[in-house]
Amino acid sequence: MPIARRTLALIAAACLCGVPLWAEDHPAGLHVHDAYVRVAGGQGASAAVFFLIHNNSDHDITLTGVTSDLAQMAGLHAHVESAEGLMQMIPIEGGVLLPSGEMHEFARGGDHVMLMGLTRDLAQGEILPLTLTFDGAETMIVEAVVDNDRAPEPAGRHDNSAAPTAP
Numbered sequence: 001m002p003i004a005r006r007t008l009a010l011i012a013a014a015c016l017c018g019v020p021l022w023a024e025d026h027p028a029g030l031h032v033h034d035a036y037v038r039v040a041g042g043q044g045a046s047a048a049v050f051f052l053i054h055n056n057s058d059h060d061i062t063l064t065g066v067t068s069d070l071a072q073m074a075g076l077h078a079h080v081e082s083a084e085g086l087m088q089m090i091p092i093e094g095g096v097l098l099p100s101g102e103m104h105e106f107a108r109g110g111d112h113v114m115l116m117g118l119t120r121d122l123a124q125g126e127i128l129p130l131t132l133t134f135d136g137a138e139t140m141i142v143e144a145v146v147d148n149d150r151a152p153e154p155a156g157r158h159d160n161s162a163a164p165t166a167p
């Protein structure tokens with residue numbers, strides 16, 4: 001039955017099993033908004049990625065990791081205040097819990113995705129694809145735009161009462 005076999009092959013190809021899904025097609029109810037990158041230098045430099053992620057699914061999901069083809073190392077970082085009152089970045093152990101129905105903000109001065117060892121220069125306006133891995137959802141690809149001119153948001157990007165801070 002050659003026709004039936006061909007049909008099966010087409011169905012298998014359309015299934016995309018194991019292939020990361022683009023953010024807008026993600027079936028688990030995860031939505032990423034406003035993803036952008038700030039780059040500190042050219043090739044070999046570091047970059048930080050910021051975005052909002054909503055978990056609109058009916059279950060808790062943990063963001064466990066991140067990779068990028070354009071960086072030798074990528075990870076989830078938090079900003080914490082040391083005993084001396086200095087802000088420092090530390091890797092987030094165990095991932096970021098995204099409770100059902102809630103939003104998590106990756107923002108300047110807070111949690112962010114850290115890229116280390118950029119494999120090439122990234123120009124303003126360029127798109128950087130990022131692969132997010134989860135416990136409780138399928139892998140997702142996010143497109144972050146390089147925006148080095150962006151002014152820092154005050155804490156809480158959705159809080160309209162906060163005044164903008166100077167760069």
Ligand SMILES: [Cu+2]
Nearest residue numbers: 077089112114
């Ligand atoms: Cu960092």
